[in-house]
Amino acid sequence: MSTRTTPSSRGAARALRSVLPSSERSVGDAVLRGLCVLAGVIAGLILIDVAYQVINGARPAISRFGLGFLGHVEWAPNFGRFGAAVMLYGTAVTSVIALVIATPLAIAIALYLSMLAPRSVRVIVGPLVEMLAAIPSVILGFWGIIILAPFMQAHIEPALHDVLGFTGLFGAPQTTGLSVFTAGVILTVMVVPIIASLSRDLFLTVPRELTEGAEALGATRWEVIRGVVLPTTFSGVSAAVMLGLGRALGEAIAVASLIGAGNVIHKNLFQTGNTAAARIALEITYPVSNLQTASLFYLALILLVIGIVTNLIARAISSRFDVHRSTV
Amino acid sequence: MSTDQPSETAGFDPTGPLTPSGNLRRRLAVSRLIRGLATLSAVIAVIALGLVVYVVIARGAPALSLDFLIKDPPPSGPGGGIRSAIIGTALIVAVGAVLATPLGVLTAIYLVEFARPNSLSGRALRMALDLMQGLPSVVIGLFVFGLLVKPEKADSGFAGSVALAIIMLPLIARSSQEVLMLVPRTLRDAADALGVNRWRAILTVILPTALSGILTGTILAVARAAGETAPLLIVDGIFTNQLTFQMFGHAVPNIPVSIFTAAEAADPTGFTRAWGEALVLLAGILIANIGARLFLARQRARMGL
Numbered sequence A: 001m002s003t004r005t006t007p008s009s010r011g012a013a014r015a016l017r018s019v020l021p022s023s024e025r026s027v028g029d030a031v032l033r034g035l036c037v038l039a040g041v042i043a044g045l046i047l048i049d050v051a052y053q054v055i056n057g058a059r060p061a062i063s064r065f066g067l068g069f070l071g072h073v074e075w076a077p078n079f080g081r082f083g084a085a086v087m088l089y090g091t092a093v094t095s096v097i098a099l100v101i102a103t104p105l106a107i108a109i110a111l112y113l114s115m116l117a118p119r120s121v122r123v124i125v126g127p128l129v130e131m132l133a134a135i136p137s138v139i140l141g142f143w144g145i146i147i148l149a150p151f152m153q154a155h156i157e158p159a160l161h162d163v164l165g166f167t168g169l170f171g172a173p174q175t176t177g178l179s180v181f182t183a184g185v186i187l188t189v190m191v192v193p194i195i196a197s198l199s200r201d202l203f204l205t206v207p208r209e210l211t212e213g214a215e216a217l218g219a220t221r222w223e224v225i226r227g228v229v230l231p232t233t234f235s236g237v238s239a240a241v242m243l244g245l246g247r248a249l250g251e252a253i254a255v256a257s258l259i260g261a262g263n264v265i266h267k268n269l270f271q272t273g274n275t276a277a278a279r280i281a282l283e284i285t286y287p288v289s290n291l292q293t294a295s296l297f298y299l300a301l302i303l304l305v306i307g308i309v310t311n312l313i314a315r316a317i318s319s320r321f322d323v324h325r326s327t328v
Numbered sequence B: 001m002s003t004d005q006p007s008e009t010a011g012f013d014p015t016g017p018l019t020p021s022g023n024l025r026r027r028l029a030v031s032r033l034i035r036g037l038a039t040l041s042a043v044i045a046v047i048a049l050g051l052v053v054y055v056v057i058a059r060g061a062p063a064l065s066l067d068f069l070i071k072d073p074p075p076s077g078p079g080g081g082i083r084s085a086i087i088g089t090a091l092i093v094a095v096g097a098v099l100a101t102p103l104g105v106l107t108a109i110y111l112v113e114f115a116r117p118n119s120l121s122g123r124a125l126r127m128a129l130d131l132m133q134g135l136p137s138v139v140i141g142l143f144v145f146g147l148l149v150k151p152e153k154a155d156s157g158f159a160g161s162v163a164l165a166i167i168m169l170p171l172i173a174r175s176s177q178e179v180l181m182l183v184p185r186t187l188r189d190a191a192d193a194l195g196v197n198r199w200r201a202i203l204t205v206i207l208p209t210a211l212s213g214i215l216t217g218t219i220l221a222v223a224r225a226a227g228e229t230a231p232l233l234i235v236d237g238i239f240t241n242q243l244t245f246q247m248f249g250h251a252v253p254n255i256p257v258s259i260f261t262a263a264e265a266a267d268p269t270g271f272t273r274a275w276g277e278a279l280v281l282l283a284g285i286l287i288a289n290i291g292a293r294l295f296l297a298r299q300r301a302r303m304g305l
Helices: A002-019 A021-070 A087-116 A120-132 A137-167 A180-205 A207-216 A221-250 A254-257 A276-283 A290-321 A321-326 B006-010 B022-063 B068-072 B083-114 B120-134 B138-153 B157-182 B186-192 B198-226 B231-237 B255-264 B270-304
Strands: none
Touching: A002 A120, A002 B006, A021 B083, A021 B120, A021 B138, A021 B157, A021 B198, A021 B255, A087 A120, A087 A180, A087 A221, A087 A276, A087 A290, A087 B022, A120 A180, A137 A180, A137 A254, A137 B022, A137 B255, A137 B270, A180 A221, A180 A254, A180 B022, A207 A221, A221 A290, A221 B022, A221 B138, A254 A276, A254 B255, A276 A290, A276 B138, A276 B231, A290 B138, B022 B120, B022 B270, B068 B083, B083 B120, B083 B157, B083 B198, B083 B255, B083 B270, B120 B157, B120 B186, B138 B157, B138 B255, B157 B231, B186 B198, B198 B270, B231 B255, B255 B270
């Protein structure tokens, strides 16, 4: 019965359409439909115009520097020399740090919230984790400067230096704690709730027959997770991680507060650095030349391209596998 | 839990004690370890939230007083209140919401009610909304900078509203879409059976049913946009801290940018006011969030979902 409703109601609608006088039907419908189409078109146009404005703003820098901009290290506004290498490196490294810490943490939280926690804990902890995503990045950045950076400098960085110093990545801590690593940690705080809440929703969609079947075969909770839950949701979780990556790549304010606005690529993660988004936020208001503005737009263009690519990858991964979404 | 029981019967000694041994004991230990780690992860996340909220309250509360909320700051230097920033933020966010809400809701109606499920236009629009939601907020800021600020050669509160509207639009469209899809099919069929026109059915049956959900989604989107700093810094960043209602051609003072400016300043005398502002902003956002969630939960319970 219920499976037949869709075609029959569509048939009914078609029948109605032929019965009703056309003028009465068409005016209101056409107006509402037109408004809705207009809204959709505006949404699409905004997106296109975003791309246009960014490319247009970047044009002087593109024609001046070309693709060499990507590999050029120096960023010297007073001398009219601009290159994106430091920012690209900083963006990549902070995002990688954030994802390396956030992915296991967020998946564990999602597992806890979907499979392990008692219901009474779930309904409280779940919203709390999502609340973490609601904290404005400017407050996280301010908190980071006052609380997190000194703590990292005094405790975490020396400890990591002692254990992993030989890799060269964890060198001697600097004086302030403002570093690429600290920026990566604050990004972790922003990315965890995104990955966790998306993954939790995915874990909840795993068919009960599968998990209960595994349990009936004598699997422990962890074996159910490893053998059934994670494999069935793997692509969805990957998509969630890609969305988290998109967030980490584009975050400007908290990173600008904590990364220390350095101009050199350091192997030592405890040194300062910069990211594309942070540099834009810090310098667009008071540029010394039009070329600097254009170079900042060029950085934004790079961010835009990377952002769209990660988003499309996330869509491609989830649409291939995400049964839940495609049936809705 | 239930996982442990069946495996224990695998032992063949019916008289033996029912305790796991050997391999099973190891498997259960691993399982317990993982459970412990997962719990620990959740605890870490909650502690992180608690730490941020605690610090903001502990440092912001001393700054807070009635005067702090209803007085303007002096033209420069520390002290005074943050009335102008509160009203400015409210103004920018409200105008942004007014721009974004109709667009978002209409887009959602188009996707749910008009576009055929797998039509090209529907898929393209969905993708556009996804991409828009994925835009870094600095890129949105630069877009509005290029569109409105550069030609005018002046920061403006309205430009800030437009930027926030672009941040809200996909969020509102997405949440409205989800709520509209929850409206029971039977309501549509009933409207059809009564010979009600499509537009009338949408406006008088479907939208009212979905209204509470749409409102909740809008509030969450507004709360999200209220804390956005990067776009405001770019298009509405240079303001005097005095109250103004001129949205066009004038930068409007706002809380996020003042916090950021104070935090970046070398001189810590502005910190007290910044913490006070952070507390006001965070309180507003968290209250809106919690309120919207409670409202939604009550609504869900009433609809029996």
